[in-house]
Amino acid sequence: xxxxxxxxxxxxxxxxxxxxxxxxxxxxxxxxxxxxxxxxxxxxxxxxxxxxxxxxxxxxxxxxxxxxxxxxxxxxxxxxxxxxxxxxxxxxxxxxxxxxxxxxxxxxxxxxxxxxxxxxxxxxxxxxxxxxxxxxxxxxxxxxxxxxxxxxxxxxxxxxxxxxxxxxxxxxxxxxxxxxxxxxxxxxxxxxxxxxxxxxxxxxxxxxxxxxxxxxxxxxxxxxxxxxxxxxxxxxxxxxxxxxxxxxxxxxxxxxxxxxxxxxxxxxxxxxxxxxxxxxxxxxxxxxxxxxxxxxxxxxxxxxxxxxxxxxxxxxxxxxxxxxxxxxxxxxxxxxxxxxxxxxxxxxxxxxxxxxxxxxxxxxxxxxxxxxxxxxxxxxxxxxxxxxxxxxxxxxxxxxxxxxxxxxxxxxxxxxxxxxxxxxxxxxxxxxxxxxxxxxxxxxxxxxxxxxxxxxxxxxxxxxxxxxxxxxxxxxxxxxxxxxxxxxxxxxxxxxxxxxxxxxxxxxxxxxxx
Ligand code: BG6
Numbered sequence: 001x002x003x004x005x006x007x008x009x010x011x012x013x014x015x016x017x018x019x020x021x022x023x024x025x026x027x028x029x030x031x032x033x034x035x036x037x038x039x040x041x042x043x044x045x046x047x048x049x050x051x052x053x054x055x056x057x058x059x060x061x062x063x064x065x066x067x068x069x070x071x072x073x074x075x076x077x078x079x080x081x082x083x084x085x086x087x088x089x090x091x092x093x094x095x096x097x098x099x100x101x102x103x104x105x106x107x108x109x110x111x112x113x114x115x116x117x118x119x120x121x122x123x124x125x126x127x128x129x130x131x132x133x134x135x136x137x138x139x140x141x142x143x144x145x146x147x148x149x150x151x152x153x154x155x156x157x158x159x160x161x162x163x164x165x166x167x168x169x170x171x172x173x174x175x176x177x178x179x180x181x182x183x184x185x186x187x188x189x190x191x192x193x194x195x196x197x198x199x200x201x202x203x204x205x206x207x208x209x210x211x212x213x214x215x216x217x218x219x220x221x222x223x224x225x226x227x228x229x230x231x232x233x234x235x236x237x238x239x240x241x242x243x244x245x246x247x248x249x250x251x252x253x254x255x256x257x258x259x260x261x262x263x264x265x266x267x268x269x270x271x272x273x274x275x276x277x278x279x280x281x282x283x284x285x286x287x288x289x290x291x292x293x294x295x296x297x298x299x300x301x302x303x304x305x306x307x308x309x310x311x312x313x314x315x316x317x318x319x320x321x322x323x324x325x326x327x328x329x330x331x332x333x334x335x336x337x338x339x340x341x342x343x344x345x346x347x348x349x350x351x352x353x354x355x356x357x358x359x360x361x362x363x364x365x366x367x368x369x370x371x372x373x374x375x376x377x378x379x380x381x382x383x384x385x386x387x388x389x390x391x392x393x394x395x396x397x398x399x400x401x402x403x404x405x406x407x408x409x410x411x412x413x414x415x416x417x418x419x420x421x422x423x424x425x426x427x428x429x430x431x432x433x434x435x436x437x438x439x440x441x442x443x444x445x446x447x448x449x450x451x452x453x454x455x456x457x458x459x460x461x462x463x464x465x466x467x468x469x470x471x472x473x474x475x476x477x478x479x480x481x482x483x484x485x486x487x488x489x490x491x492x493x494x495x496x497x498x499x500x501x502x503x504x505x506x507x508x509x510x511x512x513x514x
Pocket of ligand 1: 224243
């Protein structure tokens, strides 16, 4: 049952209603919210798309998505029937002004039958090139005029560089107030990402040592085992920097580096995050090689299965220069973080799917133990495990069992699975509920998006100006190109080997060979 009141009567219009996102993520998320009691009786999903589809076909297709993607025992026949009655399909061209006028009439009629003032959520699950037209038509048809009761959700990628993001923001602002725009980054809906705030600001223990005096450096790894699959044409024009670093990894960086907020109000949190991005030291274009490494996967083996090289994937150019791996070294120029490097890396077709953050603390100021006692010594580190094995580990030294004094690193662990009962909600459930309740805390504001682009632009420019003759430069199923080890090794450090599933991590000086 919900921990709060159900959302207000709502009509959710999904542009791209016949698309993959609606089928795979959006409707399964709304259905889960419905099962948990968040969705009121007065609720409609209007899926809008170009193709001709009846309500019945639409519902059948969505039922299939729910069966596949809702992680609970399939749709209960009765509950699904009740829910399915709320789903409707509208066939329309996104560029047809008349369709928006009919949509307005349909929404007005629907709302008239309800006693309460309803909210309207317009979800733009459409390719980025279509977003401006939909926003313009929504505005012109008067569908977004009620600033308090209409919201528009925009999927990533938001623009493809700083200039196009700024143009898109300007265009959206012609028809919408900033408070109506929900730019989604699904990483912010993940439980473990939200837990970074809880961990940092709900505890007094770590905040006093959360700065340059005690922290040596931070590593953020988002590794994927999957390749580009059927998204070749999107990905080949996007690449790892635009697809992952500019948004997901930057948001994680913000949560790790931000100052304590005064309150948990949306704009307070977003102000603290944007402060971090503004403080990131610009990477000079002529020094990109010292701060960034790119990679592209060649063929390889993953779990005994041979997988194709990126350039052999469907819809990918055979001479593609698109990076499927990117690593970056960033500094945050402020009092707290001066000269503490933040190493970020992400890639497709890596050895395992794992997202985690390692905070490495500085070594003890004086090593009093003789060398043989402290041979296995490691500085303290804190591991925030986003996925899988969701949890947190703190590594410290302990005396080994035995008659002699010998030190060994050991871990103190918190595991979501062990600590809490219940189902972990999907990121889209959390974020859709936030949109319906008008809480924009976990969404990106216009200035955040633009400054995040500003940080990566020198790297994008340098990489696009200069073809990577070394591509492909890592084998599928490894931890990325050798140069990524070099990026961190030039500072006398090494990547931590991501936590093996349900096993103890060991410091791996040569993670690339794993
Ligand atoms: C998406 C990217 O935003 O995030 C994908 O476009 C990527 O390329 C995905 O695979 C990763 O998300 P998750 O939740 O599986 O880590």
